[in-house]
Amino acid sequence: MPKRSEEMLTDVWTSLMLVWITCVPYTSMTPISRQRILSRAKRGWVWNQMFVLEEFSGPDPILVGRLHTDLDVGSTPIKYVLAGEGAGTIFAINEITGDIHAMKRLDREEKAEYTLTAQVTNRDTDQPLEPPSEFIIKVQDINDNPPQFVEGPYRASVPETSQVGTSVTRVTATDADDPVYGNSAKLVYSILEGQPYFSIDPNTAIIKIALHGMDREMREEYLVVIQAKDMGGHMGGLSGTTTVTVTLTDVNDNPPKFSKSLYEFVIPEDLAIGQPGGKVKANDRDIGENAKSTYNIIDGDERDVFEITTDAQTQEGILRLKKPLNFETKKSYTLKVEAANIRFDPNSGAPFKDTATVKIAVEDSDEPPVFSKPTFVLQVDENAPINTVVGTVTARDPDVTGSLVRYFIDRHTDLERQFNVNVDDGKITLAKPLDRETDMWHNITVTATEIRNHSQISRATVAIRVLDINDNAPEFATEYEAFLCENGKPGQVIQTVSAVDKDDPIQGHYFEYRLIPEMLNNPNFTIKNNGAKHDTFRRQKQEMYFLPIIVTDNGNPPMSSTNTLTIRVCGCSREGIVQSCNVEAYVLPIGLSMGALIAILACIILLLVVLFVTLRRHKNKPLIIKDDEDVRENIIRYDDEGGGEEDTEAFDIATLQNPDGINGYLPRKDIKPDLQFMPRQSSGPNGVDVDEFINVRLHEADNDPTAPPYDSIQIYGYEGRGSIAGSLSSLETASSDSDQNYDYLREWGPRFRRLGELYSVGESDKET
Incomplete structure (x- = not known):
């Protein structure tokens, strides 16, 4: 049998002996009479707390303890009854002997104690012989739970180069066993991995630095394995482990260092201002803010020509131009640059620094022509003759080889082409006369181009002032x-x-x-x-x-x-x-007086007004034919004359009426009537006498306040059926009958005139 199993068996037997000694009831050997039993006033059984060992498993139920009463003398039928937590399921009692057995395997970590009630009754009558009484069965702990690190695995950090004994972090393990019974929950901590860099306090579990001068640049991360063991660390105890990842944080303990002591660059002379001409880099083994450096030019010739800035992303020093280079003037430069940490050395209090030498060679470039001055101010008299010389602009090629220069005027600045420039010598002349009163200043742009390289162009502004001469009368x-x-x-x-x-x-x-x-x-x-x-x-x-x-x-x-x-x-x-x-x-x-001319013109206008008014009145005079006048003197002309005098069926009024107006009412479009009237119901033209038709219309017109004004004409095309007068459109007929009967027209002519006067409408009402 393994040694561990032997130790566990010894612990079990020891626990059983303690239970037996503590829980077995004491029974009095003195007989008690029935009369004395009936006269007792207090409980007659004797027991103490009961214990049962957890995790015990065997072929038979484990005896927890025995209940006994003084009434149990053999002559009285006694029955023990058990009630409470787990009664009948976890715990069972022998009704005759009072023995209590545990029927299941118990776990203290699940439930540490049970409260039950015991009572003695008469087996025959089930009458209680004593009041019920509570007692507790406690589950006795055994070391069956190892320590656990609930919060693990752990991560911690500590600055590099920390002193020995510097606290890193603290770990905590828990044990589910009973901390007050034995050593099952007494834990001891130790390091399994991580020596000699770290140590741990066995009781507090605080991890500390154990090695001096730990350098992040050498090793940044450490894995430490911590063990927690119960039973006070003795043999047979259970254990648990966890890991702690310790990271060394950076401190500024390394200076910047240039990768080389001499840098050489070749920069073209036409490099634009602010453009980079070279890069230098000082490496720093530190990280983050501790690795950031600033660059400066601390020595050298023409230091004001260059500047050096720091690239925040790459931590490089960028060399840039502050002034234009000129190969013809200076061909090389030597500078001394310095890189310094932003943070200081923790030991000396001074910033970490390093220096390097930078040599710059200027490369010749084909430069554009250079004007003698960027802006030329010229002047010329107004009205000066064409080809007058206004002034001269000059430019030269700054290169060593030197190239001839040609001059041109940018016509976008001289849209009216008022000036010309000589392409060879830059003389500006007038192409058109100038007027100061129109434009006092003229601003043009002159370009200079190399003959051998037309892409090299430069520009200059020429401001021409026009001088005044006395050419305007007051x-x-x-x-x-x-x-x-x-x-x-x-x-x-x-x-x-x-x-x-x-x-x-x-x-x-x-x-x-x-x-x-x-x-x-x-x-x-x-x-x-x-x-x-x-x-x-x-x-x-x-x-x-x-x-x-x-x-x-x-x-x-x-x-x-x-x-x-x-x-x-x-x-x-x-x-x-x-x-x-x-x-x-x-x-x-x-000469003739102006007043006389105005008077003559006023007379003419007055005559024209009088004439216009007279003609308008004559035009607006109504056409009224007296009753005694011959109707033949008033000719009515139709576009369609029909079939002549005998054609009484030439026109049917139904065809001349507005189909939309038979049952509707077309309102006036030129006036807005004060009163609204119901529309007139128009009767069909078939079978209607003209006399009755006209009388009805005359009556309606005389009583209609919304009748149109008298300045328009209403045309009626309906002539009726079987008219004895025939068609009114045949007054100019070619008939040879000179004895035509016009009695009908004499009779109805005035009525038609009256109807025309009352039913005069505008152009928009002719449909009715």
Whole structure:
């Protein structure tokens, strides 16, 4: 038999002996009479707590204990009854002896104790002999559960180079066995794997650093196996294990280091400003923020030509241009660059640094022509003749070989082609005359191109200022109209005039005003000090004057223009307030008066208006035929004359009526009636007498307030059946009968006229 099995069997027998010694009831050997039994006042059985060993399994039920009462003397039929938790299923009692047996295998970790009730009854009558009493059966623990790390596996971290004894983490194991009975739940911790780097406290399970100078750059991660053993770590105890992954976190304990001490780059001279010209890299064994470095140029010639920046992604130093390179001026550069950690050395307090040398060779490139200055400012007089030289632009090829340059004007900046440039020497000339009053400045772009390489192009802006010359005569600032009183005093100023000039002389404007030579001896008006003075006037003599005034500027040569001042002679009050002015004018010095022309034009317009009104009234006069007039003097013309006088069946009113209006009502479209009337029900034309038809319509028209106005005509095409007059459309028939009977028309003519006057409608109502 294995040694472990022997130990377990020894533990079981020991437990059974303890149960037997504790639980077997004590029985009094003194006989007790029945009379004494009936007179007892307290329970007569004796027992203590009962115990049963967990996980016990055997061929027979295990005896837990025995109940016994003092009443059980042999003469009284005693019956033991068991009730409570597990009674009858887990625990069974012998009714005669009171022995209690466990019928099933028990697990303390599932249920540690059971509360039951015992009672003694008469076997024959089932009457209780004593009150019931509770007792407890406890399940005795055995070491059947190993320790478990519920929260495992574990992960922990500790900074690299930590001191020995630095706490890393703590682990915890649990044991389901009874912690108060024996050593089944007493745990002891130990390390199975992870020495000599880590240690663990056997009681607290705290893992600590056990080795000095652990370096993350050498090894970053460690796997530690922890064991927890019960029974205080003694032989026969159960154990459980877990793993702890310990990661060393980085500290800045490594400086940056350039991969080489000398870097060499070749940079073309046409490299654009801000473009990278080379890269350097300082490696750092640390990670994260501890590996970040900054780069600087700490020494070298022309340090202001270059700058170095840090790429945040690659941690490289990018060398960039700050100023343009020129192969013809300087062909090489030598710089000293430094890489330094952002964080400091924890021991010295100074940042980690490293330096390297960078040599740069400038490569010659074919550069575009260079203008002598980026912007040229030229000037030219307005109205200068064509081919006048405005100025010259110059450019050169900066390369050593040197190439000839050709000049061109960008026509997008000179859409009107006002300038030309000589392709060889850059002289700019006029192609069209310029007007300063239209455009004072002209901005054009001139390009310079190498002859041997047309792709090398440069541009310069040329601003051309147009200088002013006196080429515009001054004019009145506005059309002046002066009013003077006929009773005004001689010498009174009647109007002050001013002039404007499109030119812009440097010395400013000065204008001279004078009358035309023909008016120098004019007795009525004089020009003095920019004012027009007058003598005494009478409206009966002349009511309007046109005074020509010459305005001259102070240019070289001077320019002048003649402007007319209109002067009206008005009737004024004594206070000089204008009361009335006429429109007749007299042109000075000779000519027809403007007032007379206006009066003639007004008369013509008045005659035209009178004529138009007369014609319109004549046109709107209604056509009324008197009863005694011969109807033959009023000719009614139809587009279709039918079949003649004898054709009384030529037209049927049913065919001329509006089919949509037979049972409907078409409202007026030119007026909105005040009252709404029901639509007239139109009767069919077949078999209807014309006399009755017309009388009904006349009655309706006379009583209908919504009847249309009298300025339109209603046409009726229905002539009735069997008319003795025949067709009305045959007044101009070719019949030779001169004895035609027109009595019918004389009788019905006035009625038709009356009907036409009442039923006059607009164009939109002709369908009815």
